[in-house]
Amino acid sequence: MRYITFPTTLVLQAVDEGVRYGFDIADRTGLKTGTVYPALRRLETLGFVRSNWEREKIARREQRPARRYYEITRAGADALEIAVRRFENLGRVKSRPRHA
Amino acid sequence: MPELLRRFIALVSRLAPRWARREFRAEWEAELSAAWPSRADPGWRTRGTVALKAAGSIADAWYLFRQQWSLDVVMQDVRYALRLVRQRPGYAALVILMLAIGIGANTAVFGVIDGVLLRPLPFKDPSSLVMVWENDRVDRKPRYPVAPANYHDWTDQTRTIQPMAAFIQGTMNLTGVGEPVRLHSTVATARLFDVLGVRPALGRTFTEADAVPPRHRVAVLSDRVWQQRFGSDRAIVGRRITLEGNAYEVIGVMPRGFAFPDRDVDLWRPAAISPQVLQTRATHFFSVVGRLAPGATLDAARTDFEAVALRLQRQYPATNDQRGVTIVPLHEQVVGDVRKALYLLAAAVALVLLIGCANVANLMLVRATSRRRELAVRAALGADRARLVRQMVIEGVVLAGAAGVVGVLLAAWLTSVLSVMAADYLPRASEVHLHLRVLLFATVLSMGTGVLFALAPGWLSSQPDVQEALRQGSRAAGARPAARRLRSILVIAELAIAVALLVAAALVGRSFLEVLRVEPGFSTDHVVTGSIALPGSRYSDDPPVIQYYDTLLARVRGLPGVRAAGAVNALPLDGSGPTAWITVEGIPRPAGEPPEVNYRAATPGYFEAMAVPIVAGRAFNATDNGELKVAIVNRALAERFFAGVNPIARRIRLGPNPKAPWRTIVGVVADIHEEGPDLPPRPQAYLPLAQDAFSDMTLAVRADGDPGALRAAMAAVARSIDRDVPLSRIRSLDEVLQAYVAPRRLAMLLLAAFAGVALLLSALGVTGVMAYTVSQRTNEIGVRMALGAQRSEILRMVLREGARLGATGLALGVGLSLAATRLLGAWLFGVTATDAPTFAAVAAFMLAISLIACYLPARRAAGVDPLSAIRTE
Numbered sequence: 001m002r003y004i005t006f007p008t009t010l011v012l013q014a015v016d017e018g019v020r021y022g023f024d025i026a027d028r029t030g031l032k033t034g035t036v037y038p039a040l041r042r043l044e045t046l047g048f049v050r051s052n053w054e055r056e057k058i059a060r061r062e063q064r065p066a067r068r069y070y071e072i073t074r075a076g077a078d079a080l081e082i083a084v085r086r087f088e089n090l091g092r093v094k095s096r097p098r099h100a
Numbered sequence: 101m102p103e104l105l106r107r108f109i110a111l112v113s114r115l116a117p118r119w120a121r122r123e124f125r126a127e128w129e130a131e132l133s134a135a136w137p138s139r140a141d142p143g144w145r146t147r148g149t150v151a152l153k154a155a156g157s158i159a160d161a162w163y164l165f166r167q168q169w170s171l172d173v174v175m176q177d178v179r180y181a182l183r184l185v186r187q188r189p190g191y192a193a194l195v196i197l198m199l200a201i202g203i204g205a206n207t208a209v210f211g212v213i214d215g216v217l218l219r220p221l222p223f224k225d226p227s228s229l230v231m232v233w234e235n236d237r238v239d240r241k242p243r244y245p246v247a248p249a250n251y252h253d254w255t256d257q258t259r260t261i262q263p264m265a266a267f268i269q270g271t272m273n274l275t276g277v278g279e280p281v282r283l284h285s286t287v288a289t290a291r292l293f294d295v296l297g298v299r300p301a302l303g304r305t306f307t308e309a310d311a312v313p314p315r316h317r318v319a320v321l322s323d324r325v326w327q328q329r330f331g332s333d334r335a336i337v338g339r340r341i342t343l344e345g346n347a348y349e350v351i352g353v354m355p356r357g358f359a360f361p362d363r364d365v366d367l368w369r370p371a372a373i374s375p376q377v378l379q380t381r382a383t384h385f386f387s388v389v390g391r392l393a394p395g396a397t398l399d400a401a402r403t404d405f406e407a408v409a410l411r412l413q414r415q416y417p418a419t420n421d422q423r424g425v426t427i428v429p430l431h432e433q434v435v436g437d438v439r440k441a442l443y444l445l446a447a448a449v450a451l452v453l454l455i456g457c458a459n460v461a462n463l464m465l466v467r468a469t470s471r472r473r474e475l476a477v478r479a480a481l482g483a484d485r486a487r488l489v490r491q492m493v494i495e496g497v498v499l500a501g502a503a504g505v506v507g508v509l510l511a512a513w514l515t516s517v518l519s520v521m522a523a524d525y526l527p528r529a530s531e532v533h534l535h536l537r538v539l540l541f542a543t544v545l546s547m548g549t550g551v552l553f554a555l556a557p558g559w560l561s562s563q564p565d566v567q568e569a570l571r572q573g574s575r576a577a578g579a580r581p582a583a584r585r586l587r588s589i590l591v592i593a594e595l596a597i598a599v600a601l602l603v604a605a606a607l608v609g610r611s612f613l614e615v616l617r618v619e620p621g622f623s624t625d626h627v628v629t630g631s632i633a634l635p636g637s638r639y640s641d642d643p644p645v646i647q648y649y650d651t652l653l654a655r656v657r658g659l660p661g662v663r664a665a666g667a668v669n670a671l672p673l674d675g676s677g678p679t680a681w682i683t684v685e686g687i688p689r690p691a692g693e694p695p696e697v698n699y700r701a702a703t704p705g706y707f708e709a710m711a712v713p714i715v716a717g718r719a720f721n722a723t724d725n726g727e728l729k730v731a732i733v734n735r736a737l738a739e740r741f742f743a744g745v746n747p748i749a750r751r752i753r754l755g756p757n758p759k760a761p762w763r764t765i766v767g768v769v770a771d772i773h774e775e776g777p778d779l780p781p782r783p784q785a786y787l788p789l790a791q792d793a794f795s796d797m798t799l800a801v802r803a804d805g806d807p808g809a810l811r812a813a814m815a816a817v818a819r820s821i822d823r824d825v826p827l828s829r830i831r832s833l834d835e836v837l838q839a840y841v842a843p844r845r846l847a848m849l850l851l852a853a854f855a856g857v858a859l860l861l862s863a864l865g866v867t868g869v870m871a872y873t874v875s876q877r878t879n880e881i882g883v884r885m886a887l888g889a890q891r892s893e894i895l896r897m898v899l900r901e902g903a904r905l906g907a908t909g910l911a912l913g914v915g916l917s918l919a920a921t922r923l924l925g926a927w928l929f930g931v932t933a934t935d936a937p938t939f940a941a942v943a944a945f946m947l948a949i950s951l952i953a954c955y956l957p958a959r960r961a962a963g964v965d966p967l968s969a970i971r972t973e
Contacts, residue, residue, distance in 0.1 A: 023131045023153060033156025038163035045167070054130075064133040065126060 004043075007031055009083040011039040012072065015049050016080055020069035040070060048076030101133040105154055115161040117168045118484035124164065128157050168487065174494065181495040185502075191467070192499060195460050198864075199503030199549060201857055202453030204510030207534070207542040209449045211515045213442050214541075215532035216435055222357060222531075223430075224297025225391075230261060230398070231433045232388040232405065235424035240694070242426050245384040247419070250412060252378050254388075254425075257408045260401040261427075264390035265292035268371070269361060271633050271796070275824040276342040277329050282633055282828040283343070283366035285319075290370060295391050296360060302326075303337035303352030306370040310351075316372035319348045323356040325366045343367075344635030345824065361387065363530060381419040382756055389430065402427050434527050441847065444923060448604070448854045451597045453549065455861045458590040461553040462865055464496070465587050466872050468557050489558040496554025497547055504546030508539065525843045556586060584873075588905060591869050594862035595909025595950065596916050598855070602942045603917040605848070605855035607924060607931055610938060612848045614930030615841055621772030621781065622672065623711035626663075627800055627833035628807040629671055630814055634795040634825060642793035646725070648821065649703060649789060649797060655817045656801055657705070659810065665801040666706025669794040672774045673840040682785065684741050685751040685762060697737055698774060698784040699754055701794045706786075707769055709800040710833075717748045717767030724766075725790035731763040735771045737783035754785060763787065776840055778929045800833070807832055847927055859949065862909075866953035870902050874961040881961055882969025891962040898961045902954025906947050913946070914939060 004012070010029045019028045026036045043049040049070045059066040072080070109128045113121045135150045167173065185192040220226045233243040234250065246254075251266050267288035274283050286292075293305040300320065310318050319341070321330070330336050340347045348369065359365055392401060405425040412420045428436070468475070475488055483491075512534055519532045526532075560583045632652070639645050649667055656665045670677025681695045689695055704720045706712075715735055724730050731752060738747045751762040771781035789797070803810055811830050818827035831839075838845075874881070881894055921933040931938065 021131060021134070022127070023135050026153065026156075032159075033153045034159030035156075037156060037160035041160070041163055041167065045172075053126075059130070062134070065130040067130040067134060068123070068127040 004046075004048075004079065004083055005039075006087055007035050008039040008042060009080070009087055011036055012043055012048060012076060012080045013084065015043075015070050016072045016077065020071070021067050022070075025070075043076065044070075046075075046079075048073060048079050101129065101136045105132055105136075105151065108154060109157055112157045112161045115158075116164040117487070119481070120164050124157075124161065128154070128160075174490075177491050177494040178498060180491065181498040184495065185498065191463065192502075195463060195499050196503045196506060198456045198459050198861060199453075199500055199546075199553075200506035200510060201861075202449070202456035203500075203504055203507030203542060203546055203549065204514060205449040205854065205857075206446075206453050206545055207507055207511035207538060208514035208518060209442070209446050210541045211511060211534050211538040212518060212526075212532050213446060214535065214538050216526065216528045217439060217442060218537075219528075219531060219535075221431055221434065221528075223360075226431065227429070228392040229295070229430035230390055230392060230401065230427050231430055232261065232264070232390055233426040233428070234384060235426045237422040237424060243428070244423075244426075246386040246388050247381045247384045248373060248378050248386060249381040250420070250423075251386050251388055253412060254405065254408060257411075258401075258404050260393055260396040260404040261390035262393045263291040263294050264388060265289045265295045266371070266386040266388050267292060267361065268385055268387070269365075272343045272367070273345075273633060273635050273824060273826065274329065274341065274343055275345070280824050280826040281329070282631070282826060283325065284364045285343075286361060286365050286368045287371045288368055289373070292360075292368065292389070295389055297391075298354070298358055298360075300352035301355040302334065303350070305352050306368075310370040311372050313372045316370050317346060317348045318351045318369060319343065320352040320354060320368045321350055322354055322359070322366050326353045345637035346635075357530075361389075363528075381416055398427060398429065438526060440925070441843075441927075444927075445847075445850060447923075448601060448851060451601055452854050452858050452861075453545075455594045455597050455858050455865075457549055457553040458594045459861050459865045459868070460496075460499070461557055462587050462590050462868055464492070464554060464557040465560070465583050466868065468492070468560070469583060489555070492558030493551055493554045496558075497550035500546045500550030500553075503549070504542055507546065508534070508542050511538075511542065521846055522843075524839065557583075560586060587869055587872075591862070591865045591905055592909040592912060594858075594865045595906060595946065596912035598858040598862040599910055599913025599942060599946050600916040600920050601851070601855040601858045602946065603913075603939060604921055604924060605851040606938045606942055607921055607933065607935060608844070608848045608851050608927050610931045610935070611927060611929040612841065612844045615776075615778045615844060617930075618773065618777035620672065620777050620837070621712060621770055622833075624833040624837050626803045626805070626807050627709065628803065628810050628814065628830065629798055629800050629833055629836065630811075630818075630827040630830040631798045632667075632796065632818065632825060632827060636795065639795050645793045645795050646790050648825075651821055652799070652818065653703060653705060655821070656799065656814060659813050659817065661804050661810065663802045663804050664705050664708035665799065666709045667703045667789065667797040667799050668706050669701045669789075669797055670774075671798040671800070671836065672710075672772055673776060673836050674798075677774070680754040680785075681756050682737075682741060682783075683753045685753070687741065687743060687745065687750075690740065690743070697741075697754075698782050700784065700786050701789045701792045701797075702732075702786045703789045703797075706800060709802045710772070711802070712772055713770045715768045715770055716746070717765070719767055719769075720786070720788045724788040729761045729763040729791055730766045730788060732767040732769055732786040733765055734769050734781065734784045734786075736781050737785060738768050740783050752785065754787075777837075798829075799827070844927070859946075863949050863953040866902060866905060866950050867956060869905070870898065870954045870957040871960070873901065874898060874957045877961070878964055878969045881964045882966045885964065885966040886970060894964070895958050895962040898958035899951060899954050902950060902958070903947070906950030906954075909950070910943055910946050914943065917942075 007029075010031060011025055014025045014028045017028075019025050022033065022036055022040060025031075025040070026033045029036065031039075040049065040051075044051060049072055051068050051070050053068055054066040056066055106129060109125055109132070113125045113128075116124045132150060132154055135153065137146045137150075221229070223229060231243075232246070232254070234246050235242050236244040246266065248266070251264075254261075255264055265288055267286050269284065269286050271282050272285045274281050290306055290308045290311050293299075299305075301323065303320075305320055306318055310316060321336070326332060326336060336350050337352060339350050341350060342348070354368075392398065396404075402425070405427060409420070409423060409425045413423060478488065478491075515532055515534060519526070519529045523529045632649075634645055634648060639648065653665050653667065656662060678699055679696050680699045682697045683689075683695075702720060704722055704724070707714060707719045717732070720730075720732065731754075733747060733752070741752075742750070747765045747768060749764060749766075751764050753760050753762050769786070771784075773779060773781055774784065775782070799814065801807070801810060801814060815827045815830065818825060885891075885894065917939065918934060921928075924933060
């Protein structure tokens with residue numbers, strides 16, 4: 001089991017909760033984009049999340065380019081469970097404020 | 101989303117690796133666009149927040165940039181390289197072998213350099229240790245032994261070298277412990293061990309109190325003697341042993357590995373210098389070692405000692421005229437002679453490695469060309485240039501790493517062989533090991549080698565014209581001109597280096613033969629030699645010494661198969677012998693001629709045993725023991741000091757003492773190369789042992805047939821006369837000569853080996869390049885043949901191209917050799933550094949080799965079937 005850091009765990013948790021886009025994850029976790037993106041890259045390399053591109057149709061409707069979205073994988077879900085337990089023991093996951 | 105932000109993202113994306121850029125930009129632009137407030141919303145605050153979010157792209161791009169150099173990705177490349185190695189084991193083995201030879205030889209030589217030159221001497225703070233010599237400007241000897249009185253004055257009047265110790269090396273017979281044995285002893289003043297800063301492993305070392313008779317009969321043993329002779333008995337301290345017939349108390353044992361002044365030393369004892377000896381300024385026999393006082397520099401010490409020397413010159417003009425002081429760092433004294441030879445060796449092996457690298461670079465270029473399609477595919481899939489170069493370099497490092505492992509094994513073997521072969525004349529040979537530092541050197545060397553030979557091919561092949569390469573496939577694509585040029589340059593460089601090494605090896609080899617061809621003035625076959633040292637306790641006067649050698653020689657001559665037997669105090673080719681000032685009665689010394697000549701004490705039968713011809717007069721005989729003092733001189737002495745006068749019956753005096761007796765010359769003998777066949781004979785006088793007794797002599801016995809059988813009989817004869825006096829160092833005169841030329845032989849063998857490897861590698865290089873050229877030109881050759889070219893013409897065409905490479909390499913190599921062989925200096929004898937026949941022979945040989953190397957590919961070219969060649973497309 002590879003070690004993931006606390007902020008990365010928060011990012012993974014957000015993806016698990018259905019927050020799909022990078023900026024939204026930043027808003028949800030309260031982390032800076034400069035932290036969120038490297039965390040996403042790492043999670044993707046580890047196979048904990050996978051990414052895909054929004055369909056063109058949706059993008060065109062909203063008059064902007066297609067966004068990249070992230071989904072948690074089975075391995076990511078397992079890793080998240082372990083990581084959350086670890087950080088809960090440290091009393092950190094719950095103490096973090098959440099932004100809507 | 102404003103244009104400015106778009107530009108910003110485009111700029112940042114350049115930091116990301118090429119394959120990731122497009123998606124990077126798309127993702128960031130999409131996010132920013134989605135987050136950017138609509139035109140209706142004037143909220144500056146929101147815009148500022150979004151712009152801040154854009155700044156996160158820098159961290160993202162930086163992460164991607166770093167990721168491509170992460171361990172994971174590098175390991176991916178390593179795995180890829182290993183897979184390629186597995187796919188082509190022959191190629192890998194060839195590369196590893198070529199590099200391993202270079203890395204192994206370099207590591208071994210670095211191991212020797214490290215052990216001999218770089219490691220500090222095994223004493224406390226060794227950099228402040230110095231040797232102090234007298235400087236005899238009359239005889240032009242910068243490192244001359246020191247007269248006791250001068251040493252005494254130095255200790256009194258100087259401050260910069262403290263403490264100092266004087267010592268003399270000699271031998272002593274140890275009896276009463278098994279067979280009698282001759283030990284190397286060093287007699288030293290009390291502070292020797294303080295100077296060196298070494299403590300004994302057992303007991304104590306000697307002090308000033310031990311230097312006062314009769315308490316001076318104490319000895320400190322070396323670890324080796326303690327082990328070999330006394331079975332490492334820890335109760336040795338306090339025990340009495342018999343040296344030269346006198347009882348000595350063992351007061352200490354030095355730690356293992358401690359050896360001073362040389363590795364042969366077996367024991368140390370305090371010098372009890374009488375006040376009379378301490379007054380002596382005319383005889384010089386001390387070696388002096390000292391430690392620079394805290395804060396004193398070498399220059400300061402030189403100034404200090406020169407000032408004292410000047411005072412002594414004025415005070416004692418008879419003995420100290422023209423006498424200065426030479427101070428050399430101890431390290432320089434120990435290794436000074438071999439430094440240049442070792443650096444030369446290092447240069448030779450570095451060149452071998454360079455050739456290996458060039459060859460491997462060539463092989464990699466060939467492979468890179470055949471891998472163009474693969475590389476183009478990778479480039480098309482988004483691998484950028486850095487990534488492709490890195491892949492090649494990692495491949496190189498993997499191969500070089502394997503070669504490094506093989507090379508270190510090779511080096512371990514080479515070092516053990518070298519340190520045994522060179523043990524007798526390489527100072528500190530026993531300290532040569534593959535230490536951590538040497539292994540580190542091998543590692544760095546391997547990695548550097550890998551990068552070096554992979555970088556250029558990697559760079560060249562990493563800029564494939566993707567479309568072209570994909571369309572044409574791997575074979576017909578051909579090498580681009582830059583790669584082809586590089587390959588020719590590499591081969592030419594290899595040839596040039598090989599020529600330089602060959603010339604050097606040939607010159608040193610010829611020098612070796614020239615040395616052996618010199619007539620030393622005596623005949624070395626059928627002669628056995630052996631040394632005797634009579635203990636001073638029972639042979640302090642001349643008559644018993646003379647009596648002993650008379651008896652010994654008489655009995656040896658009585659042995660079956662002995663044709664002649666004699667003895668001399670210093671055997672030719674075996675270190676230096678005594679010298680003395682000469683005065684010729686009635687003939688002034690020629691201007692500019694140093695007054696110093698060699699002198700030897702010899703017995704009747706010596707010249708006969710050595711087969712030294714008598715040129716005039718007679719040899720010594722049994723009657724040369726009376727009142728009439730006689731001498732024999734060599735031809736060189738007769739020519740230099742007698743100015744054309746027949747020296748027979750003229751008289752000479754040896755030594756500075758005006759009361760020394762005149763000696764009548766009764767014979768002139770031919771010159772012999774006392775100091776070595778490669779050194780000119782010096783003027784030399786011989787005195788009969790009966791009139792100038794030496795207790796330490798070397799026997800020379802000429803046999804009718806095989807002299808080997810005499811060895812045991814001679815030792816038995818010596819034992820039968822005095823069982824406490826062993827005959828030691830029993831060697832044939834041939835062995836003595838071989839020992840003298842051994843350093844030359846080793847240098848020649850090493851250079852020849854390196855040159856041979858260089859030759860082989862560069863021939864392989866030529867073959868490789870030509871074979872490759874031929875395979876690339878198969879199509880063209882087919883067309884030529886279809887158009888009517890004859891096979892012989894094709895053969896000639898390829899050979900011509902090979903010859904062009906060979907000739908260019910040769911020309912460069914000759915230039916390189918002319919510059920480099922000058923460095924051979926002292927290794928050359930009887931040939932000049934620019935010896936034309938040697939250069940011509942090497943050139944012809946090299947040209948022949950490169951033509952042979954081309955022949956196989958050329959034959960293959962000539963055997964091309966035009967139809968199938970044209971169809972190859």
